[in-house]
Amino acid sequence: MRILVVCGAGASSTFVAQRVQRAAHDRGLRYSASAGTVRSLPNDLFETDIVLVGPHLGSELEWIRQDAATRGVRVVLLPEDVFTDLTGTRTLALVDEAMSARESADTV
Template sequence: MRILVVCGAGASSTFVAQRVRRAAHERGLDYSASAGTIRSLPIDLDSCDVVLVGPHLETDLDGIERDAATRGVRVVLLPADVFTDLDGSRTLALVQGALVQGALGARPLPTLEKE
């Protein structure tokens, strides 16, 4: 599973990508996670399965979803509190939820509420 985390300039997405990658590795999942920018997204979409979109890019979500749909890529808008997920486990749960809901044809609803 190839995960792309997108933000405006690539700085905050780097932290999220590192945390998700570490959480997946700790669970023995064969997931990769990388950071990208909104500008590089049209090219980066060809090399990912799931796009995690930074909360500050919510106004761009419709266009991102349109572009991703043509490539079969799932899109998840990250909640505003994504940066409080220090170990990446709740963000990883969003990815896994998107995979399940994507298979069912439903749009995932992002949340990072603690269980």
């Protein structure tokens, strides 16, 4: 699974991506997580399964979802306290939840 964490400039998303990558690795999952920006998003979507959107980008969430939907990419708005998730486990749980919801919808 390819996870893209998006923020405005790419700095804070780098920390979240590193933490969720580590949490996935610790669980034995073959996930990759990378950081991106709103500007790089259109290109990054081609190699992404799920986009985690920084909480400060809530106002841009609708267009991000629309763009991602054209490529079958799931989008999750991260909670305000995402940067306090030092182990990445809560963020990884959001990924698992979103992908499980997608799989359930696909089988209905």
